[in-house]
Amino acid sequence: MSLHVPNLPEAEIHVWQLPWDSDAASSSSIRDLLAAYAGPDAPEVDRGEHGKPLFRGQASMLGFSWSHSRDTALFAVGRGPLGFEVGVDVERVRPRVRAIELAQRFFAPAETEWLKRFTGDDLLDGFLALWTAKEAVLKAHGGGLVYGLHRVGFAPDGYYLAPADFDGDIGPASAWQVGKLELGEGLVGSVAWRGESRSVRVFTFPV
Known part of the structure; x- marks a missing residue:
């Protein structure tokens, strides 16, 4: 399938x-x-240490990630330095009666409070905002949930989540940008990347 996508400058993340x-x-979509963003000369997709799909060599300037929940998927892509890291996560809103219990198990004490x-x-909105923000960072980094949700800490301010305490080689938190995505009713999503602030543009597929 030949697909036309918008131009992707380094100052933007496309979702x-x-x-x-x-x-x-x-999966084909x-x-x-x-393929449309990578171009005809892109190498085969490889896998990182923990299974994260990525490009090697010069092609690694294009970072990408995807996530799905029930009937919706997100695909995020951006350009940057070699090894550019971007991650995305989406959750379909559904009742979670054990939200606080899960937060006490997987989140930092300040986040649970x-x-x-x-x-x-x-x-529920706050829980999913935190969950997707953490997962987006972990997917960008490549460690995934195995790395640990508790190792990606945020400082909540109203409904804004600021990166605050990232542990290990995923840090420092100041090196990351994390944004909540506006996806419509019933969905909560976040996108994260390591690097400077960028504009995030959201598109609907098919075009």
Whole structure:
């Protein structure tokens, strides 16, 4: 499939929202998007130490990531220095009666205390905002959930989550940008990248 995508300057991150199901067509759409951004001379996709898909060599200036939840997927892509890291995560909103219990298990104490200020839908939104922000960073880094949600700490301020305490080789937190995505009702998503601030543009697939 020949797919036209917008020009991707280094000052932007592009995020595509697309339908997802278990058939091959959904995976094919993501491959088509990646191929359109990478160009005809791109090498084969390789895997990092923990299984993260990536390009090697000069092609690693193009970073990419994808995530899916139920019927929706996100694909994020950006250009930067060699080994550019970008990650994205999406969650479909559904009741989570154990949100505080999960936060106490996987989040930092200050993050859990922040969540305890909320109830009902506000609690769920806050929990998912934190979860997706953490996962987006972990996917960009490549360590995934195995690296540990607790090692990616945020300083909540209202509904804004500022990177605050990133542990190990994922740090320092000041080197990262994390943004909440506006995806429509019933979805919460975040995108993260290591580097300077950029504009995030969200597109809907198919074009």
